[in-house]
Amino acid sequence: DAGITQSPRHKVTETGTPVTLRCHQTENHRYMYWYRQDPGHGLRLIHYSYGVKDTDKGEVSDGYSVSRSKTEDFLLTLESATSSQTSVYFCAISGQGAGEQFFGPGTRLTVL
Amino acid sequence: GDSVTQMEGPVTLSEEAFLTINCTYTATGYPSLFWYVQYPGEGLQLLLKATKADDKGSNKGFEATYRKETTSFHLEKGSVQVSDSAVYFCALGGGADGLTFGKGTHLIIQP
Numbered sequence: 001d002a003g004i005t006q007s008p009r010h011k012v013t014e015t016g017t018p019v020t021l022r023c024h025q026t027e028n029h030r031y032m033y034w035y036r037q038d039p040g041h042g043l044r045l046i047h048y049s050y051g052v053k054d055t056d057k058g059e060v061s062d063g064y065s066v067s068r069s070k071t072e073d074f075l076l077t078l079e080s081a082t083s084s085q086t087s088v089y090f091c092a093i094s095g096q097g098a099g100e101q102f103f104g105p106g107t108r109l110t111v112l
Numbered sequence: 113g114d115s116v117t118q119m120e121g122p123v124t125l126s127e128e129a130f131l132t133i134n135c136t137y138t139a140t141g142y143p144s145l146f147w148y149v150q151y152p153g154e155g156l157q158l159l160l161k162a163t164k165a166d167d168k169g170s171n172k173g174f175e176a177t178y179r180k181e182t183t184s185f186h187l188e189k190g191s192v193q194v195s196d197s198a199v200y201f202c203a204l205g206g207g208a209d210g211l212t213f214g215k216g217t218h219l220i221i222q223p
Contacts, residue, residue: 031208042201042213042214043156043211044213045210048208048209048210050208056209058209058210092156099144099205099206100144100146100158100161101158101210101211102158103148103156103157104155105154105155
């Protein structure tokens with residue numbers, strides 16, 4: 001299994017508070033991704049990174065920001081959490097090959 | 113833009129039945145195609161992939177063939193087991209900008 005960890009695994013927070021989720025990899029892969037999973041929507045891309053300090057927006061980026069200061073870490077920040085951001089968040093990595101991605105265990109975020 | 117369509121289910125089968133989960137796609141260019149599986153409370157695991165037309169991906173008894181003429185990548189297994197109960201996602205992509213996923217098919221196998 002690819003070495004990907006996410007922290008925290010579960011978090012409950014209140015509307016308006018900032019939240020940061022962390023993804024850490026030990027595979028030295030270049031590409032990292034944040035997705036959210038919601039019933040009836042499958043997985044949707046929030047942001048991705050193609051190198052240190054190189055990031056770009058995905059399909060559902062509004063309300064989220066990211067940072068990547070080291071190859072191994074990719075942070076997702078909700079500056080002011082809203083109830084619509086209650087979801088399960090997955091980090092993924094990709095290196096060589098045909099573009100397959102390897103997923104972390106997920107973070108379940110509840111915004112009250 | 114790119115899109116993937118698959119039935120959401122739940123699909124309920126008896127053990128040892130034949131499985132087909134349909135997946136069709138719309139894409140520009142020539143993407144790679146993937147099937148992922150998600151067990152309860154876990155992340156997604158890559159099940160199989162195909163990178164070009166007529167390629168067949170296979171793993172753990174599951175198979176899928178990249179059909180460019182019908183823009184399909186249907187997942188099949190000859191004899192399912194209770195342990196195959198999970199959510200299955202079809203996806204396309206292969207570039208740097210992420211994968212496009214279908215909404216997932218919930219599969220329930222009854223003993």
